[in-house]
Amino acid sequence: MTLFANSPVKSFVVTRVASGLVSIFFISFLVFLGTSMLPGDAANALLGQNATPETVLALRTELGLDQPLPVRYFHWLGNALHGDFGTSLSNSQPVINLLVPRLINSLILAFSAAAIVLPLAVGVGLLAAINRGKAIDTATGSISAIFLSMPSFLIGYLLVFIFAVKLGLFPPLSMVRSSASLPTWISALTLPVLTLVLVAQAHVMKLTRAAVLGVMSSDYILMAETKGIPRNRIILKHALPNALSPIVSICMITMAYLIVDVVVIEAVFNYPGMGKLMVDAVAYRDIPMVLACGVLFSTIFISLNFTADLLAMLVNPRQRLPKKGN
Amino acid sequence: MSSKVTLGVSVAVLATMAAAAIFAPVLAPFPPNEMVHAAFDAPGVGGTLGADGLGRDMLSRILYATRYTFVATLIATTLACMLGVTLAIIAGLSKGWVDIVIGRAIDILMSIPQIIFALIILAIAGVSLTTLILTMAVLQSSTYYRVTRPIAGDLAAMEYVEVGRLRGERLHWYLFKEILPNMVPSLLAQFGLGLSSAALFISSLSFLGIGIQPPAADLGGLVRENALALSTGRLTPLIPAFCIALFCLSVNGIVDWLVGRYSDKPEVK
Numbered sequence: 001m002t003l004f005a006n007s008p009v010k011s012f013v014v015t016r017v018a019s020g021l022v023s024i025f026f027i028s029f030l031v032f033l034g035t036s037m038l039p040g041d042a043a044n045a046l047l048g049q050n051a052t053p054e055t056v057l058a059l060r061t062e063l064g065l066d067q068p069l070p071v072r073y074f075h076w077l078g079n080a081l082h083g084d085f086g087t088s089l090s091n092s093q094p095v096i097n098l099l100v101p102r103l104i105n106s107l108i109l110a111f112s113a114a115a116i117v118l119p120l121a122v123g124v125g126l127l128a129a130i131n132r133g134k135a136i137d138t139a140t141g142s143i144s145a146i147f148l149s150m151p152s153f154l155i156g157y158l159l160v161f162i163f164a165v166k167l168g169l170f171p172p173l174s175m176v177r178s179s180a181s182l183p184t185w186i187s188a189l190t191l192p193v194l195t196l197v198l199v200a201q202a203h204v205m206k207l208t209r210a211a212v213l214g215v216m217s218s219d220y221i222l223m224a225e226t227k228g229i230p231r232n233r234i235i236l237k238h239a240l241p242n243a244l245s246p247i248v249s250i251c252m253i254t255m256a257y258l259i260v261d262v263v264v265i266e267a268v269f270n271y272p273g274m275g276k277l278m279v280d281a282v283a284y285r286d287i288p289m290v291l292a293c294g295v296l297f298s299t300i301f302i303s304l305n306f307t308a309d310l311l312a313m314l315v316n317p318r319q320r321l322p323k324k325g326n
Numbered sequence: 327m328s329s330k331v332t333l334g335v336s337v338a339v340l341a342t343m344a345a346a347a348i349f350a351p352v353l354a355p356f357p358p359n360e361m362v363h364a365a366f367d368a369p370g371v372g373g374t375l376g377a378d379g380l381g382r383d384m385l386s387r388i389l390y391a392t393r394y395t396f397v398a399t400l401i402a403t404t405l406a407c408m409l410g411v412t413l414a415i416i417a418g419l420s421k422g423w424v425d426i427v428i429g430r431a432i433d434i435l436m437s438i439p440q441i442i443f444a445l446i447i448l449a450i451a452g453v454s455l456t457t458l459i460l461t462m463a464v465l466q467s468s469t470y471y472r473v474t475r476p477i478a479g480d481l482a483a484m485e486y487v488e489v490g491r492l493r494g495e496r497l498h499w500y501l502f503k504e505i506l507p508n509m510v511p512s513l514l515a516q517f518g519l520g521l522s523s524a525a526l527f528i529s530s531l532s533f534l535g536i537g538i539q540p541p542a543a544d545l546g547g548l549v550r551e552n553a554l555a556l557s558t559g560r561l562t563p564l565i566p567a568f569c570i571a572l573f574c575l576s577v578n579g580i581v582d583w584l585v586g587r588y589s590d591k592p593e594v595k
Contacts, residue, residue, distance in 0.1 A: 023437040027446065054565065149525050149574035153533050153549060154567035157382075161556055161564070172557065260439040264530050268553075279534050282449040288447040297442045 012313060020302040028080075028295050029073060076291075085292035091285045095292045098277065102177060103296065105176075106266070106273035110258040112189060113196035117258075118251050121201040125208025130235050132213065143208075144202035156195040156268035163191060174269040192269045199261055204254050211246035215239045245316040252308030256301045329583050336579030339572055346389055347396040354386035361543040366555060367593075369562055376562055378552050386568055387548060394544035395570070399525045400461055405463035406524070407517055408468025415505065417471075418478025419497075434491055435468045444531060453536050463529060473516045474509050481505045511584075518581035522574035529570050545570050 006219075085095035085181045146171065147155070164172035174188040211260030215221065216239050224234050270276070278293035346353060355373065356362045363377035370376070374382035385470045413432070417425040435443075444461050481487060481504065490500045529546030531537040538544045543551060545566040552563035 019433065020437065023434045026434050027443070029440055030446070075373070120577065145578065146575065148570075149522065149544065149578060150571045151529050151545075151549075151567055153530070154564060154571060157549070157553060157556060157564055157567065161561065165557055165559055167500075256439075260441060263441055263445075264534065267534055278445055279536065282445050282536055283451075285449055291447055294442050294446045296440050301439045302437055 008228070009310075009313060016306050016309065018177075019116065020306055023302055024295060024298055028077065028291060029299050033069070038255045048265050059149050073167040079293070086280075086288035089286045090281070090289070094286050098289070099274065099292055099296070102161075102272060102274040102277045104260070105271065106262050106275060109189065109192055109262055109266070109271065109273060110255070112193045112256055113200065114255050116193065117197045117200045117204060117280055118254065119202035120197070122208050122247060122251070126212060126240075128205065128209045128236070129216070130232060131210035140205060144205050147198060147202040147214070148206075152195065152199045153268050155198050156192070156265055157196075159191050159195055160268070173270075174271040188271075190273055192265050195265050195268070196258055196261060199265075203257070204250060206246055208243075211243045211250065213237055214242045214246075218242075226324075242316075245312040248315050249312035251306040251313065252304050252311060254306070256304035259300050259304070260297065282312050329586055330580060332579045333583040334383035336576035336583075340580070341500050341575040343573060343576075344394060344396065345530045350389040350393045354389045356386045358382065358386045360398055365491065366558065368560070368564065369393060372543075375565065375588040377558070379555060384552075384562060384565070387543065388545075391543050391545045391548045391566055392569060394542065395525060395546075395573075397529065398455065398462075398528050398538070398544065402459045402462035402466065402528070403520045403524045404464035405459070406520060407513065408465060410467035411474050411506075411509070411513065412470075413467065414474035414478045415501065416469045417475055418482050426429065428471075432471050434473075435465065440532075441530065442447040444527075445536065446532075447535050453539060455538055458528065458531065458537055462524055466524060469520065470513070471502070477509050477512065478505060481508055483545055513587050515581050518577050518584065522531045522577045525570055525573055525577075529567075 042208070079086065083096055085099065087093065088095050088098055091098075121312065124140055128140045132139050160172045163169045170187055170191050172191075174192055176185055176188040180188070203314070216235070221234060221238060224238050225231075227237075250297060261280065262271075262273055266276040268272040276292055278290060278297070281289035281293060349575065359382065361375055361381040364369075365377065365379050365381045367373065367377035367381070370385075372385040373385055375388065378384055378387065406424055413428050417428040443465060444458075447461045448457060451485045483506075487500050487504055492502065528537055529549075532544050532546035533550050534552060538547055540547070540551075548566040551562065552566075555563045
């Protein structure tokens with residue numbers, strides 16, 4: 001009560017949830033609009049070589065493609081809210097049944113990576129900020145510049161080359177089944193998780209360093225410096241509490257990006273996650289599947305970004321209180 | 327390493343890659359899509375960099391792939407920049423509901439992960455180079471808008487622009503004489519960053535098999551084609567990916583130099 005009674009937090013939550021929903025409606029409606037404007041629809045795509053005008057017409061009726069667009073859209077939306085995303089066009093199973101195991105696999109991958117990269121990279125970023133301009137700062141800075149310039153599949157394949165092809169320590173592909181034993185899972189997950197860690201660490205490190213150094217340029221830090229307090233103590237006791245809000249938001253935003261980065265990484269390792277499912281669905285133009293994956297990915301991404309801003313607000317007392325003059 | 331050295335190396339690397347892209351038809355020893363060697367020939371045996379799984383010459387394919395990546399990246403980034411800046415200027419000068427509508431649309435665009443958006447568009451419209459470039463341009467325009475919208479708003483409220491308006495100058499006068507020149511420094515840096523992110527983006531899509539379609543291939547597509555050959559213990563399948571990394575590193579090197587040059591006096595070391 002105490003926290004949410006404050007009007008800025010409440011109005012923030014309301015506006016952001018509303019605008020998040022608008023984005024999700026927008027992306028789902030976009031697909032409907034697009035599919036209806038194009039000549040080759042799902043019925044044609046599905047029948048391929050066997051498409052005669054009669055079979056196409058029959059299938060269009062069966063799929064409900066002959067209904068007007070708004071009707072179809074709200075029909076889909078109503079079902080989606082009940083967890084029914086329709087039937088996959090490529091293997092005629094309910095989309096949701098195919099989606100859920102893949103989603104769990106993707107979340108396992110992304111959260112394992114987040115659990116490793118966040119503490120590690122925030123720590124290194126702090127270290128770089130403490131030792132600003134010294135060898136360790138320059139070294140971590142150059143390494144992150146190199147990783148930021150590498151396509152994520154290059155990082156993935158380099159790891160495959162070293163650890164799977166040359167050293168033979170891990171399998172080059174991670175085609176696990178959910179029934180696989182724990183050691184199998186761990187050995188299959190190691191390389192994809194390590195790739196994600198390397199992809200994300202550069203961002204987290206750079207942003208943490210910038211956040212701490214940004215606070216370091218304020219007047220009260222200058223005051224502490226002129227009092228002769230050692231630099232380590234200034235950073236940990238004086239600067240860090242104020243840098244906490246940007247760091248928390250960096251962590252959440254990184255998780256949001258990790259969820260999306262899995263699309264490419266899963267393709268490198270043939271990992272059975274949602275990203276791979278979506279890419280395959282795009283190749284087959286399996287629109288119900290693409291739509292479900294797209295909406296789900298966007299929802300997770302938008303919610304994590306929202307959480308990032310909310311946490312950053314709650315961590316920082318100044319943003320939590322009503323502004324003066326209100 | 328001093329920023330001058332970084333700049334020199336970056337410019338040299340980019341110039342070499344640009345030359346490779348422009349003169350690919352002259353430089354390539356073999357036609358890129360013809361099977362001129364035995365499959366998986368080692369480097370030095372069949373062509374300088376060996377052959378791919380179909381016996382096509384790797385060096386020639388890499389030269390042509392550089393060309394595709396360069397052209398797609400440049401066109402998409404230029405279009406994105408033009409679109410973003412135009413929208414920012416329209417929003418900044420018109421204020422009112424036009425400003426609000428454009429701002430909200432950009433917010434929505436930025437709240438959806440780019441690669442997911444691109445996958446959806448390509449699933450609907452079908453995969454083609456034009457769709458790919460246009461999708462990238464629209465997606466990336468939001469960053470240019472974000473950078474230039476505040477500048478456009480500030481500049482439109484500047485006294486000298488007001489004076490110009492009162493003096494009865496036409497729109498294009500204060501647009502081209504006052505507003506655009508003042509945006510150039512931040513735009514240049516953003517354009518550089520946009521080039522490297524567009525190169526990474528298009529390579530990722532091609533790597534996923536939904537970018538440029540075979541037999542033509544850009545650098546990302548080449549990695550997709552040849553990834554299996556990694557199991558032979560050769561690193562040659564990754565050369566195209568290293569080219570992308572080198573491109574982005576060099577572009578970022580130039581951007582760093584630009585930002586350093588245009589930002590205020592560097593702090594005392």
